[in-house]
Amino acid sequence: MTRVWVIAQGAFREAVRSKVFVNLLVLVGLMVLGGVIIDAGSIGDAGRLYHDIAHAAISISGSMVALFVGIQLVAADIERKTLHLLLARPVTRLELVVGKFLGLAGVLAVNTAIAALIYCLVALGGTTTALTLAGLVSILFLYFQFLVVGAISTMFSTLSGTTTAAVYSIALFTLGRLGGELTRMAERSSRDVFHQVAALARVAIPDLTRFDISPHVALPAVGTLGLAMLYALVWSLALLLLGAFAFSFRDLK
Amino acid sequence: MVISIRGLAKDFRVGVLGRRMAAVKDVSFDVLPNEVFGFIGPNGSGKSTTIHMLLGLVRPTRGGGTLLGHPLGALAARRQIGYLPELPNFYGYLKARELLEISGRLAGCDLGALRRVVPELLERVDLAGRGEDLLRTFSKGMLQRIGVAQALIGDPRLVILDEPMSGLDPLGRHIVRNVIIDLKARGRTVFFSSHIMPDIETLCDRVALIADGRTLRVASVEQLVRLGQERFEVQVRGQQLQPPAGIAGASWQGTVGDVGRVEVEGTAALQQVIDWGRSVGELLAVTPMRESLETVVVRAVATAADPAPKQERTP
Numbered sequence: 001m002t003r004v005w006v007i008a009q010g011a012f013r014e015a016v017r018s019k020v021f022v023n024l025l026v027l028v029g030l031m032v033l034g035g036v037i038i039d040a041g042s043i044g045d046a047g048r049l050y051h052d053i054a055h056a057a058i059s060i061s062g063s064m065v066a067l068f069v070g071i072q073l074v075a076a077d078i079e080r081k082t083l084h085l086l087l088a089r090p091v092t093r094l095e096l097v098v099g100k101f102l103g104l105a106g107v108l109a110v111n112t113a114i115a116a117l118i119y120c121l122v123a124l125g126g127t128t129t130a131l132t133l134a135g136l137v138s139i140l141f142l143y144f145q146f147l148v149v150g151a152i153s154t155m156f157s158t159l160s161g162t163t164t165a166a167v168y169s170i171a172l173f174t175l176g177r178l179g180g181e182l183t184r185m186a187e188r189s190s191r192d193v194f195h196q197v198a199a200l201a202r203v204a205i206p207d208l209t210r211f212d213i214s215p216h217v218a219l220p221a222v223g224t225l226g227l228a229m230l231y232a233l234v235w236s237l238a239l240l241l242l243g244a245f246a247f248s249f250r251d252l253k
Numbered sequence: 254m255v256i257s258i259r260g261l262a263k264d265f266r267v268g269v270l271g272r273r274m275a276a277v278k279d280v281s282f283d284v285l286p287n288e289v290f291g292f293i294g295p296n297g298s299g300k301s302t303t304i305h306m307l308l309g310l311v312r313p314t315r316g317g318g319t320l321l322g323h324p325l326g327a328l329a330a331r332r333q334i335g336y337l338p339e340l341p342n343f344y345g346y347l348k349a350r351e352l353l354e355i356s357g358r359l360a361g362c363d364l365g366a367l368r369r370v371v372p373e374l375l376e377r378v379d380l381a382g383r384g385e386d387l388l389r390t391f392s393k394g395m396l397q398r399i400g401v402a403q404a405l406i407g408d409p410r411l412v413i414l415d416e417p418m419s420g421l422d423p424l425g426r427h428i429v430r431n432v433i434i435d436l437k438a439r440g441r442t443v444f445f446s447s448h449i450m451p452d453i454e455t456l457c458d459r460v461a462l463i464a465d466g467r468t469l470r471v472a473s474v475e476q477l478v479r480l481g482q483e484r485f486e487v488q489v490r491g492q493q494l495q496p497p498a499g500i501a502g503a504s505w506q507g508t509v510g511d512v513g514r515v516e517v518e519g520t521a522a523l524q525q526v527i528d529w530g531r532s533v534g535e536l537l538a539v540t541p542m543r544e545s546l547e548t549v550v551v552r553a554v555a556t557a558a559d560p561a562p563k564q565e566r567t568p
Binding site for chain 2: 002018
């Protein structure tokens with residue numbers, strides 16, 4: 001457990017000391033402030049645009065951290081040969097993958113927490129933008145989505161180089177964002193083949209739209225929220241185990 | 254045995270079509286406890302790939318062996334090993350102290366002990382006072398030395414150093430040489446690859462010479478040099494000396510005054526040259542010519558025709 005923790009700390013430290021992390025937080029700040037200005041200029045339904053833009057900013061920033069830090073986690077270390085030093089120590093490849101992912105989860109938590117803090121402070125300081133519990137819970141669920149996206153990019157990072165990992169991660173992320181919609185479309189079709197494809201997609205592609213909770217409506221039931229959390233944990237674990245298993249056969253030249 | 258490998262081979266798949274490329278074809282050797290063992294061979298001969306197979310970073314295609322009594326790459330073996338990769342690349346965002354602490358904690362050391370050991374290690378590689386500097390500010394030689402320091406953390410039984418002298422100035426080489434000598438004095442085993450033959454000659458008890466992915470020889474430095482030592486200089490005094498004719502392996506070096514010099518390769522040719530010297534004048538001296546390890550290695554690699562390894566007697 002100590003080794004996993006040490007690797008997680010290293011991955012966390014590397015990410016938070018990178019310029020990308022800081023730049024994405026600046027982007028969130030600018031977008032949230034932009035939301036206030038746009039919201040002030042909108043007609044009717046005061047505060048709605050602010051919440052939408054702020055949530056979009058947090059979602060974009062978190063997804064980009066999850067994707068671009070995730071694909072670097074193992075692949076870049078292999079390319080730079082920094083991984084040789086870690087794996088020459090008594091560290092299993094599973095420990096390495098889990099440790100790296102936990103470091104990424106920490107980075108995502110910090111990123112989401114800072115973004116949420118900016119969102120709350122601006123909302124509390126505004127006159128038309130009331131802070132709602134649904135708004136905060138929806139940010140928590142964005143975090144669960146980031147974990148799944150991070151697990152996707154970490155898995156591809158163990159299988160290939162950074163460029164290939166980026167291509168596959170973005171592709172699966174996109175399918176995941178469209179996944180629910182595509183499945184529903186296929187299910188409405190009268191042709192069996194679409195039903196089979198939908199069934200396969202449900203198993204093979206994580207449905208990232210499960211984590212979309214509107215800040216404008218009443219909170220879903222606790223059971224629904226619990227299931228979404230469980231869905232994120234199961235998918236993250238499955239992706240990491242798959243990545244670690246494939247990585248155990250990979251040669252580090 | 255600290256390391257024992259037999260018939261180790263590795264094929265990599267390269268290119269779009271996955272063409273097989275043999276990086277290591279047949280490497281076998283044993284490393285005894287408390288030895289300083291040199292691993293030498295030209296660039297691309299498979300040294301680093303072999304080391305990676307020892308550590309489990311690369312899976313052998315064929316062959317196998319043991320490391321500290323465990324299968325190659327086993328976790329139990331890696332607990333007792335320190336490793337310096339060739340041209341080490343470290344996380345530039347880390348401080349030198351942080352790198353050593355991370356390495357130590359991964360090796361199973363507790364933080365309290367590390368706080369005591371890390372300054373000692375920094376001093377040992379002449380980096381005292383640089384512990385709080387980021388590694389991205391370090392020169393190539395300093396990175397090599399901090400790499401050696403991280404390989405020593407946890408007091409490993411076996412230290413594997415891949416080209417430890419690479420990129421070091423004379424002072425750096427002196428430091429690393431002393432580290433290796435000290436490790437041996439403390440009963441540790443050192444396995445290192447190097448292109449710098451004087452270091453191999455000075456430090457190693459035995460060496461394995463590989464070329465084209467195969468072991469050519471496993472022997473002590475003395476044995477290797479002796480094997481290549483069938484060269485002699487013959488001095489003959491005489492009037493108007495002419496080169497010896499028709500003796501294969503004899504090379505006329507000319508005269509100084511009335512003394513002629515002939516370099517001879519092989520004992521059969523030597524006897525012929527001695528007979529020739531006695532017939533044309535006075536035989537002054539027959540001196541064995543000591544070859545450098547570098548010459549022996551260059552010749553062995555160039556003339557390597559028999560892929561079967563020749564395992565000489567261990568000391």
